[in-house]
Amino acid sequence: MDQPPLTPLVAGLPATVPFIGPETQERASGRAFVARLGANESAFGPSPRAIAAMHLAANEVWMYGDPEGFDLRADIAANHGIPRAHVVLGEGIDGLLGTLVRMLIAPGDAVVTSAGAYPTFNYHVTGYGGALHSVPYRADHADPDALAAKAHEVGARLVYLANPDNPMGSWHSGARIATLLDALPEKCLLVLDEAYIEFAPGGTSPHVAADDMRLVRMRTFSKAYGLAGLRIGYALGAAPLISAFDRVRAHFGVGRLAQAAARAALADQDYLASVVRRTEAARVRIADIGAASGLQALASATNFVTLDCGGDGALARRCVSELAARDVFVRMPGIAPLDRCIRISAAPPPMLDLLQDRLAEAVHAAKSS
Numbered sequence: 018m019d020q021p022p023l024t025p026l027v028a029g030l031p032a033t034v035p036f037i038g039p040e041t042q043e044r045a046s047g048r049a050f051v052a053r054l055g056a057n058e059s060a061f062g063p064s065p066r067a068i069a070a071m072h073l074a075a076n077e078v079w080m081y082g083d084p085e086g087f088d089l090r091a092d093i094a095a096n097h098g099i100p101r102a103h104v105v106l107g108e109g110i111d112g113l114l115g116t117l118v119r120m121l122i123a124p125g126d127a128v129v130t131s132a133g134a135y136p137t138f139n140y141h142v143t144g145y146g147g148a149l150h151s152v153p154y155r156a157d158h159a160d161p162d163a164l165a166a167k168a169h170e171v172g173a174r175l176v177y178l179a180n181p182d183n184p185m186g187s188w189h190s191g192a193r194i195a196t197l198l199d200a201l202p203e204k205c206l207l208v209l210d211e212a213y214i215e216f217a218p219g220g221t222s223p224h225v226a227a228d229d230m231r232l233v234r235m236r237t238f239s240k241a242y243g244l245a246g247l248r249i250g251y252a253l254g255a256a257p258l259i260s261a262f263d264r265v266r267a268h269f270g271v272g273r274l275a276q277a278a279a280r281a282a283l284a285d286q287d288y289l290a291s292v293v294r295r296t297e298a299a300r301v302r303i304a305d306i307g308a309a310s311g312l313q314a315l316a317s318a319t320n321f322v323t324l325d326c327g328g329d330g331a332l333a334r335r336c337v338s339e340l341a342a343r344d345v346f347v348r349m350p351g352i353a354p355l356d357r358c359i360r361i362s363a364a365p366p367p368m369l370d371l372l373q374d375r376l377a378e379a380v381h382a383a384k385s386s
């Protein structure tokens with residue numbers, strides 16, 4: 018039989034994926050990375066209590082997870098001091114973004130983001146036929162004024178902002194985000210991606226009422242909690258929006274191990290604090306390692322440091338590939354002028370020792386080729 022016809026929407030999509038995995042690169046090169054510093058995973062690992070919870074849950078893994086995620090949602094709600102009806106679980110922020118776009122964006126609906134911001138959001142918007150509009154960063158920060166102005170101009174239904182930002186590591190105060198909310202058009206929802214909020218200074222998350230209809234917040238267990246491989250995150254928003262997720266979400270998408278591990282991780286706030294402290298130390302060290310090779314660190318409120326290579330995108334791309342040739346995995350922003358930089362994830366000292374050993378040589382090779 019011929020290939021079954023794709024829907025016109027899917028047939029018209031580019032065959033690109035938002036991220037090429039380090040595993041793909043390893044298969045292509047036939048070599049394993051020795052320092053995995055490109056995906057902002059937490060090489061500090063999860064809480065030992067989360068690992069113990071997974072061991073216990075492993076015996077019960079023949080059972081589906083609770084499709085309502087009742088206990089974990091209750092824990093998250095208690096952690097935020099809000100009712101459980103404001104919390105929905107999903108397969109990481111990536112999964113939740115897809116569900117949200119599916120819920121709110123019909124083909125042709127306008128959506129606004131920043132040029133060079135988190136590409137998985139764009140991927141879902143395009144995948145559901147939304148019309149994506151973008152505004153430039155301003156001095157390596159997402160630009161709330163430009164986002165609001167563009168939202169008015171195009172009649173946006175959704176505006177995306179990651180705070181703190183990936184890939185630049187920059188951030189705005191919660192007060193600034195609250196101002197953005199007030200500046201958005203009627204019936205426009207702000208998707209506030211707070212994947213890195215645990216690493217940010219106090220006051221980075223806006224104080225907004227739990228039932229505020231203008232905002233949905235996304236949180237994840239992938240970064241500070243060190244559980245990226247499990248796929249678990251959650252969204253916080255007004256109860257009617259949160260309950261609308263039930264109409265389309267994958268009800269068994271968050272597995273039993275993920276729910277058990279996330280509960281244990283959330284309960285171990287001391288461990289979280291230790292990861293945040295070790296991440297801060299790693300950021301300082303990455304900045305020093307970069308400076309020794311003439312790369313300037315940008316300020317970061319995340320678990321990575323963005324280093325300005327001091328040239329154009331081609332130079333930064335050569336730095337990334339010279340590091341890969343030396344078995345060090347890093348990534349870089351995709352769009353100018355952000356693409357003059359490379360992005361290096363925080364990690365424990367042994368991995369940063371490897372970075373220190375190899376960065377100078379990689380930068381030298383990138384500059385002389």
Ligand SMILES: *Cc1c(COP(=O)(O)O)cnc(C)c1O
Pocket residue numbers: 057108109110111112135179182183210212236237238239240245249250
């Ligand atoms: C890492 C990252 C995510 C992905 O989170 P998951 O919960 O693992 O899907 C989402 N948004 C931003 C900005 C990120 O950097």
